[in-house]
Each structure stands twice: as structure tokens, then as C-alpha cells.
Amino acid sequence: MAVGRSKKVLTNILRDKLSKRLEGWRGKILSRGGKKVLLKGERIRNIRLSANTVHDEWYWSAEKDGVFTVRKAYRLMAGGCEFLEVGGASIWEREKWLWSRLWKIAVWPRVKLFFCQLCSEALATRENTATRVRGESSFCSFCNSSFESSLHLFWDWGVVHRVCERLGLEGDEDAYGGGVRDWVKARWREFGRRECGWFMVGCWALWEHRNKVIFEGREVDPNCVVKRVRDVMEEIDGGD
Template sequence: MSGLWDWEREKWLWKRLWNVLVWPRVKRFLWKLCSEDLATRANYATRVRGEKSFCPFCNSVFESSLHLFRDCWVTHIVWEGLSVNHEGEDRGCVREWIEERWRGFGNREHGLFMVGCWALWEHRNKVIFDAVKVDPMAVVRRVRDIVDEMEGGGFVRVKRKGSEECHGDESGNRGWAALVAEYVKVNIDAGVKEGEGVGLGVVYRSGDGRVLWGVSFVQVQEWEPLVDEGVAVLEVVKEAIQK
């Protein structure tokens, strides 16, 4: 019976994580966090003798998942900046903390919480590996930029061939459809690379989905998300003129 309960619990959480309109990488990350599968210093110290296990943010407390995402003073500033109530009963288990928080959130808070956890981990890794200065407000800005960009896209979920993807919007725009053979589809993406500038990517595809050409590069400037994507479109136009 306990096995059945565990399976139902897995389905309950995964179904809710997957239904939030955030990047797939964020969903995968939350699942790893719930499974205690992240390479926190606490997890790493159990495998490597002598490994330093202090939190890279505060450098004074053992870096467990609960400390990093709930208890650290840097994390407190991030959640307060995002107006997300991260407090919860101290049960000593990050999975139970996430489930408890989830039940008390509204729809927008689900996205903020998921992206917030992902952005904290991203910032934590930059502090360790890139010697970036600890800056909780940089995490807040990163989360708000990502969530605002996703909400501004007007995405809704449609089913195609057994999978779920985000296409179109509620104003009547159609979802995904195959291209006419003689047409070329261009995908663009842009994102802020903290401390480096803006990363831009462009991919050209044929009507049957073959990649024809692609490029990625970094601009040293940091702009608003709409400006980032506008620059990517400009690169598309410039390349089309040259060809």
C-alpha cells in the first residue's frame, strides 16, 4: 500500500510541475531538486572526503538543499524581492517543503517559485565557478525578466502527436503547422548572460525541418528582453540580404 501511495504522490507533484508554463529546463531542475539529486556541497561531501561544505552564498552554514533554497539570508532577500512566501515547517526534507509551499501558491507564484529556485542555483554556480559576486537582487531581476518574457508571449498549451508544447495564443493565432516546402523558418532566441552581456541565437530551417544555417554570439551590452530579440531579428534580416 505504501508503494501505491508513493506512486500517487509522484504523479501529484510531477503533474503540477509539468503544467506550469516555464522552460523545460526549469521543470527538470525542480524534479532533480525534489529528488535531492542536485550536486550541493552537502551531497558532494558525502562522496568526497575533506570537501568544503559551506554555503557559497553565506559561507557560514552547511549547504543543504533546504538551506540554499529556503534558509540562507541571500535566499530570503530573493523570495522577498519576488513577493513569494517561502516559509514552511522545518521537516528537514526539501521535497515536503516544496509540496507544502505548492498548495499555498496561486498560478503566478508557481512560475515565480520554480524559476526562482532555478535562478538561485544558476547564481550559486556562477559564484563558485565564475567568481561572480553574491548579488541577490541580480537573481530577482533575472527571475522577473524570464517570467515577464514568458507571460508576455501569450502562450497556451496545445497537444501535438502525444506531446505538449507551447504555441499560439488565445487571440486566435493558430498553433504549430508544417511549412510549405519552398519556405524557410527562422527561430531566434536571446537571453542575458550575467556579467557578459546578451547571448543571441539564430537558426534557419527548411520546410521539412532540416537545419540550413545557424549562428550564436554574445553582445557586451545588456538590454531589455524585447530589445535582445529585436537585435536577433536584425541579424536575420542582415543575413537574408547578404544571401
């Protein structure tokens, strides 16, 4: 007579064997992972710590001593990506006279800030606005035939020549190399300090008049610009 085992008993035996086998595999995997953790832990414990207590500090990378200065920050913003050494001297050093003279001109601070934006190509001309606002036209609001860049607005716009003629600020048309900053430097070399003040206020008044024409529906009037420049300069001279 054969002695058999019930299905339940056989199932329990197989389950126990499989459980032991799985536990063995799991133990091997865990042991491998544990060894890695232990090795990392040993390496961390073997790192030598400094006996000196050093505190974290802020460091301004644009200065050798790590101290932040507004002067350096201004130079970086004014020069932008052009703050590089070219031919042994940085572009900032080569154009330092331009910015130094700008701040020494006796005009309103708002005019100086405007002129900094002009020289840095940072004015909200239609050409600059079109690069930031989708669907915005970059053509000039007045001639509608050229891109409204800073140079176009302050050099090619017909009103400019009439204003400069009335104010006696006409210069050599071929004295600049094609950029706004080159154009300004050419005027800086031609004019004395007083004429530079009139030139700066003239550009500022043109920009003010341009905005009034576009946003307030004013008529283009060179005489209005000339009067505005003369009134401002008279007020500045009276304040001195």
C-alpha cells in the same frame, strides 16, 4: 653354484611391477570419474525437450505485461527507493499530484528538469558532492557554518528571503516537515499556478546565481536574481 641376477635385471622387474600397479590405480580412478560422467550424460539425455520453439524475449519487470514504457521508468527514477506501498497506497500515488503539477507549469523545460533534480535531492550541492569526492568540504560556501544541502541553500540562505520578499513569494515558515519535497509541497499548496511558475524560476535563478558566485567570482547580489526572474517570466509570458 648360485645363479644370481644382475642389478639391471632386478631394476627392470621392479619397474614393471610398479608400472602395472600404478596403471591399475589410475584405471580405477578413471573408471570412477567415467561413471560419473556417464551418469550425468544419461540424466541430460533423459531431459525432455519442448516441441515448441520458444525464442528469448526482453521483459520489463516493472510492468505486468513486460513492455517497457518511459512513463514507468520516469516514475521509478522520480520515486527511487520510495516507490513502495505504504498504508495501502504507494508514495508515488500520494505525490502524483506534485509531479503532475510540476510538468504543467508554464516555464522553460530546463527549469522543470532543474526542479525535478531539486525535489529528488540530486543537485550538485556541496553536501552531495562531498559524498562522492574525497576531501571535498560539505559546508556552505557562503555562511561556512552549515552543510550546504538543498534545503539550506533554498531556504536558509539569507539571499533567498530578500529575493522572495521582492517577488512576493514569502510563505509560512512552519508549513513544511523538514525535507525539500515537504517544503515544495507546502509551497505548491499555498501558491496558484502562476505563483508556482515564479517560485520554480526563482529557485532556478538562485542556483544559477550561486554557481556564478562560486565558479566565476561574481558578487552575491539579490537584485541580480530578482531581475533574472522577472526577465525570464516576462519572456515566457510574451511567448504565450
